[in-house]
Amino acid sequence: MEKESLTAARREALLSLLDDPSARVRRALLAHFAQLGPDAAPFLQSIARGPNRVLARHAAWFLDELKLADPVGEFRSFIRSMNYELETGALLLARTVSPRLDVGACCGALDAIAKRCRELIVEPSTPREKCRIVNRVLFHEWGFHANVEHYTDPKNSFLDQVLARRTGIPVSLSIVYLLVAARLGLELEPVGLPGHFIVGCFTDDLPFFIDPFDRGIFRDADEIFDALRISHVVPKPSDLAPTPVREVLCRCCRNLVNHYGASGEPDLAKLFGSFVEEFESTYERNMAP
Numbered sequence: 001m002e003k004e005s006l007t008a009a010r011r012e013a014l015l016s017l018l019d020d021p022s023a024r025v026r027r028a029l030l031a032h033f034a035q036l037g038p039d040a041a042p043f044l045q046s047i048a049r050g051p052n053r054v055l056a057r058h059a060a061w062f063l064d065e066l067k068l069a070d071p072v073g074e075f076r077s078f079i080r081s082m083n084y085e086l087e088t089g090a091l092l093l094a095r096t097v098s099p100r101l102d103v104g105a106c107c108g109a110l111d112a113i114a115k116r117c118r119e120l121i122v123e124p125s126t127p128r129e130k131c132r133i134v135n136r137v138l139f140h141e142w143g144f145h146a147n148v149e150h151y152t153d154p155k156n157s158f159l160d161q162v163l164a165r166r167t168g169i170p171v172s173l174s175i176v177y178l179l180v181a182a183r184l185g186l187e188l189e190p191v192g193l194p195g196h197f198i199v200g201c202f203t204d205d206l207p208f209f210i211d212p213f214d215r216g217i218f219r220d221a222d223e224i225f226d227a228l229r230i231s232h233v234v235p236k237p238s239d240l241a242p243t244p245v246r247e248v249l250c251r252c253c254r255n256l257v258n259h260y261g262a263s264g265e266p267d268l269a270k271l272f273g274s275f276v277e278e279f280e281s282t283y284e285r286n287m288a289p
Contacts, residue, residue, distance in 0.1 A: 011043060018047070018058045033066055040066065045074060048103075049088065057104035064100055071095040072271070079278045082286055084245040086190075087179050093252060094158040096275075097268070101160050109163045110176070113137055114183035121184070127201050128208060128218070130186055134177065135216030142166060144173060146213045152259045154268070157252050170197035171251055173212035189242035192251055193224065194233045200242060207240070250279040 014032070017025055033040040040062075047059035075092045078084075087107075095101050120133045138144045147156050147167040155161040162168040162176055174190055174197050181188045181199075191200040191209060198219070199210040209219045219227075225235040243251075253275040260269035 014043070015047070015055070018055055018062075030062065030065060033062055041070075045070075049074065049078070049092070053104055053107045057102065060101075060103055071099045075275065076278055079275065080282050082246075082282060084249070086175065086245050086248065087182075089245060089249045090159040090175055090179075090252075093249060093275075094160045096271070097154075097158065098160060106160050106163055110179050110183065113142060113180050116141065117180065117184055127186060127188075127203055130184060131181075131188075131201065131210055131216070131218075134180060134184070134186075135210075138177065138180065138212070139215040144168075144176065144212075145215070146170075146173070152262045154256055154259045154263060154265075157256050157259065169255065170211075170213040171248065171255065174199050175248070175252075177210065177212045177216075190245070190248045191240060192243035192247060193239055194228065195231055196227075197251070198224070200240065202242070209240070246279060246283065250276055253279070 014029065017029055020026065020029075033044070044059045044063050044066075048056050048063060050056055050059075071092070075096050078089060078092050087110075091101070091103055091106060094106075095103075116137050117130075117133050120136065121130055125133075144162075144166045147153065147169060150156070151169060155165065156167065156169045157172050159172070159175060162172045168176070171192075177199050178188055178190060187201070187203050188210075189200045189202060191198045196211075196213070199212060201208050201210070207221065209221075209224060211217050211219060221240055224240065228235040228239065253272045256272040257269050257276065260266070260272065
């Protein structure tokens with residue numbers, strides 16, 4: 001049988017059916033995508049990486065069923081795109097080791113945390129007051145905490161695992177904090193310190209910083225500099241500057257190189273090392289004059 005081409009009109013038709021709850025419709029779509037073969041992959045992959053979380057979850061299901069999913073390739077494409085968005089990147093990173101990750105469930109968990117925060121926030125509230133509410137919900141009601149006992153467990157770096165186990169390392173707990181804050185309209189920034197990771201707010205007269213690895217404790221610049229000196233680091237004002245999303249995700253990959261190496265999984269350490277190289281080479285290539 002001759003394969004059908006995926007015209008613009010047919011794309012729209014398929015898109016309208018993608019989240020249809022009918023099992024019969026789902027089976028028909030699955031058969032249609034199978035008939036399209038490799039031509040279906042770009043269409044479904046673009047939806048799986050798109051902003052519509054519901055459709056992304058369904059597209060990922062079809063890709064898995066059709067054995068067309070290529071999470072490693074998708075993350076490499078994301079790196080090369082230089083269109084870096086934290087939530088998308090964190091989920092794509094997690095899918096490289098958990099291809100059947102439920103994107104909708106992860107987004108739903110973040111939505112639920114943000115919803116609870118909204119219930120407790122009384123407007124007008126300052127950013128600091130809102131962050132106190134986020135701290136209460138994340139660290140007291142939801143029980144997120146630092147995984148000090150098993151710091152090098154690779155699971156600490158993956159968003160889905162951090163949400164499920166409610167434990168992580170500085171950068172992953174900071175990512176959760178940032179994603180919840182974004183849902184609340186809170187303008188916070190990632191701040192990658194030497195040897196640590198925190199969250200910063202730069203909208204007040206004086207910037208303040210939150211340490212999600214220490215149950216959301218508030219710190220000012222002097223306190224952070226004192227902590228760096230104790231760690232034998234000579235602090236610089238640039239240490240407190242916001243960290244680009246590119247570097248946040250690259251830092252996650254660097255951690256995974258070390259943590260998979262420590263756990264005796266050299267193939268996975270090599271994979272995440274290749275992602276670090278991809279981030280660096282893509283940045284250098286695009287920043288070159």
